Amino acid sequence: MNDITPADSAERRRRVARAIQRRMVAHVAAGGTTDFASGPLENDPAAYTDPARAELERREIFLKVPLVAGLSRAVPRPGDSLLFEEFGQSIVIVRGRDGVLRAFLNMCTHRGTKLVRAGADGTCERRGRMTCPFHAWTFELDGSLVGVPGRQGFEGIDMSRRNLIQVPVAEWNGIVFVRAAAGSDELDIPAYLGAFAPELAQLELADAAPIRSSSLAADCNWKCALDTYGEGYHFATLHASTIGVSHYGNVAVFDDFGPHWRINFPDRRVKALVGLPESEWPEADYGGVHFLFPNTVVVVGSGGPGGAFVRMFRIFPGQTPGTMSCRIEVYALRGVRADGDRAGEFAQDDAESDVTREDYRVAVDGYANLVSAPAGFTVVYGRNELALQSLHRHIARAIGVPL
Ligand code: FES
Ligand SMILES: [Fe+2]
The missing domain is CATH 2.102.10.10 (Rieske [2Fe-2S] iron-sulphur domain)
Incomplete structure (x- = not known):
């Protein structure tokens, strides 16, 4: 059931992209502020390492939600x-x-x-x-x-x-x-998506053409991997030669849709808009990191000339708390276009793959340390890591274990 026309979606994407752009410009104009949660949040390493928690997640989340x-x-x-x-x-x-x-x-x-x-x-x-x-x-x-x-x-x-x-x-x-x-x-998908439904519907994924797919596995908890998608705090250090160059670090615009969310990280071109009247801004491309609870990340980005591409990451717990796998699928939005555009998509995809490798390396290192962390140690999600706070609060609620 889809009563939204392509013209409606295009118009909606323009409107949402402009609203996000406005918030990004404000953060950059203010010298690099970011959306904040009301406070930091601590979490027990057992949330990542305890087999009993992993079993609860399997039963109460992965076997229940769509x-x-x-x-x-x-x-x-x-x-x-x-x-x-x-x-x-x-x-x-x-x-x-x-x-x-x-x-x-x-x-x-x-x-x-x-x-x-x-x-x-x-x-x-x-x-x-x-x-x-x-x-x-x-x-x-x-x-x-x-x-x-x-x-x-x-x-x-x-x-x-x-x-x-x-x-x-x-x-x-x-x-x-x-x-x-x-x-x-x-399955009742509209009920599951709630207010996130129009945000996803406007992507027009029904027309997204598959370009390529791959899998990767890593020795860490699935949430260690997932956490790396939800903050730009690490861009300047971990991705110093890739996203850290093209994007502002630790500047994010976050939108909360129940257990789902969208986060946007401004690229450096936003700076040119600071001080310009909005009427002179170029049209904003719709994009962002879309998270469908519990395990799917849909990254919509501009693919250079010709349109946009989507990378979908689906992250799954393995047989033990310390194993996980990820399916990665790349799609061209609104159909496959000219070869030149596809070359752009591939180049973009290769760059993104480097980023993914960097993220998974720190996820694996972090997990190994959490397994043997001293009693009383907690991980902490800063006010700036608000997507992670949302993720862990919703997981805790779903499995009935207080944070
Ligand atoms: S026909 Fe399928 S197991 Fe025998
Ligand atoms: Fe990253």
Whole structure:
């Protein structure tokens, strides 16, 4: 359900971008102020290192809230499928002949093996039916069991109860959400997004064309990695030769949407606007770091001439508190454009990859130290690290452990 037209979205993006730009200019004009929380916040290292907390997060957050599985553009036609394997059981999301997306445990109902595997490039080939590689039980795209070789061997078994096991999936404005728990309720995405819904809808992700994807894993808690996306306090030091050059450090414009948020870091071009009347400002490109609780970061940035690109990071806890993985997907917003633009996107992407490496290195180092931190030590999120404060407060609330 999307009653917002592209023209509405473009107009809305212009309006929001201008409002953010105004706040950035004010911070830069004031000599480099930033949005602040009401006070600093301390957190127990156990929030990162305790296996009991990790289990609570798994149960109370990751198995309950809708998780982003990808974008609709990855599964445009009947028979297209998408695997969601980063958390919990392997799930296959497949578009039916009726155009409806359904999700199933990627588990054959004969003896349990995986029905669908991704190719080397991570994508699944289009298929008319799903046939198990073990004994060739065959399932329709709607999950019903339609073929059993040597069927007489299963006499006495109620084969009508051997359809694939469904899990909740929803498609909303080009984003595919799943809940990684069979037998749970339908997803209510508008309720989950709340006031963040129009901010995401205006991105027009339904038209975002995939450019490339990759994965990385690191030996740290998933939140150590996630924390690096929510503040620009580290730009001047950790990213001294990349973002630290192009952007102001420790200057941020933060917008709170319940557990979700958006944060913007001004680039140095903002300085030219200080003292100029707003009527002389160039139009602001919409951008920002969008966070969907609990684990998805959608970074919208200008891709140089021709438009904008999106990098989506989905961060998942591993089997232990000290392991995590991240899926990174890069999309061209509003379709793929000329080759020149794509070259710009790749260059941008390579630069961003350097930044990601720098971030993950400190996340891993920090985690190793937190594991053996002395009793009574706390980590502290400054007033300037308000996105991190929001993240950890919402996690604590969701798992019922006070900060
Ligand atoms: S396990 Fe799938 S057909 Fe046997
Ligand atoms: Fe960083």
